Amino acid sequence: SQQGEEDPQALSIQEGENATMNCSYKTSINNLQWYRQNSGRGLVHLILIRSNEREKHSGRLRVTLDTSKKSSSLLITASRAADTASYFCATVGGEIKAAGNKLTFGGGTRVLVKP
Amino acid sequence: DTGVSQDPRHKITKRGQNVTFRCDPISEHNRLYWYRQTLGQGPEFLTYFQNEAQLEKSRLLSDRFSAERPKGSFSTLEIQRTEQGDSAMYLCASKRQGGTSETQYFGPGTRLLVL
Numbered sequence A: 001s002q003q004g005e006e007d008p009q010a011l012s013i014q015e016g017e018n019a020t021m022n023c024s025y026k027t028s029i030n031n032l033q034w035y036r037q038n039s040g041r042g043l044v045h046l047i048l049i050r051s052n053e054r055e056k057h058s059g060r061l062r063v064t065l066d067t068s069k070k071s072s073s074l075l076i077t078a079s080r081a082a083d084t085a086s087y088f089c090a091t092v093g094g095e096i097k098a099a100g101n102k103l104t105f106g107g108g109t110r111v112l113v114k115p
Numbered sequence B: 001d002t003g004v005s006q007d008p009r010h011k012i013t014k015r016g017q018n019v020t021f022r023c024d025p026i027s028e029h030n031r032l033y034w035y036r037q038t039l040g041q042g043p044e045f046l047t048y049f050q051n052e053a054q055l056e057k058s059r060l061l062s063d064r065f066s067a068e069r070p071k072g073s074f075s076t077l078e079i080q081r082t083e084q085g086d087s088a089m090y091l092c093a094s095k096r097q098g099g100t101s102e103t104q105y106f107g108p109g110t111r112l113l114v115l
Helices: none
Strands: A005-007 A010-014 A019-024 A029-037 A043-050 A055-058 A061-066 A071-076 A085-093 A109-114 B005-007 B010-013 B019-024 B031-037 B044-050 B053-057 B065-068 B075-079 B088-095 B110-114
Touching: A005 A085, A010 A019, A019 A109, A029 A061, A029 A071, A043 A055, A043 A061, A043 A071, A071 A085, B005 B088, B010 B019, B019 B088, B019 B110, B031 B075, B044 B065, B075 B088
Parallel strands: A010 A109, B010 B110
Antiparallel strands: A005 A019, A019 A071, A029 A043, A029 A085, A055 A061, A061 A071, A085 A109, B005 B019, B019 B075, B031 B044, B031 B088, B044 B053, B065 B075, B088 B110
């Protein structure tokens, strides 16, 4: 079953604009990760934020985490056509026996960046 | 290219046939995961291995599914008596447990279509 929901399900923006997507989850977590998937391809890891962190940056990516609201956001600044992809958040559970660090994914946000 | 390979990339089969997929992880990675992704959804965990030991299986993994990792290197996922509902992308991922990185590296996936 999916851990949480992503919002919006789809996003269409012009090149140069910022893209923001949100992820909500249900249970306690050890960390939350964001992945990108180009159409019909495998997933590429973008960024990881631990449960004791609130914000993290990597290049044009900014991730926030609010554990009190069980939510995270991913911001892509100055988007490019090459950013067109589906973006998924995934959590690793916070239980002591966090079952093998398996990832529990949300449903994804499909982002279209128009040139 | 993440270094994780999967074969075949595409498989079309008729209902009732058996299919087998292979995953070659990054060589020093002792953890190997299988996920399934249906169209428009996020991946869902199926099973994982630590070296050659299969440590967890999801309820999604019916008794028609079997996975092996005989020497702790490559892994195979077999589906017996395929059903149309098995049509999906099957993703493999690997990571090195015990290291500082918690990133899972995904292969390109095997897309299965059951007619």
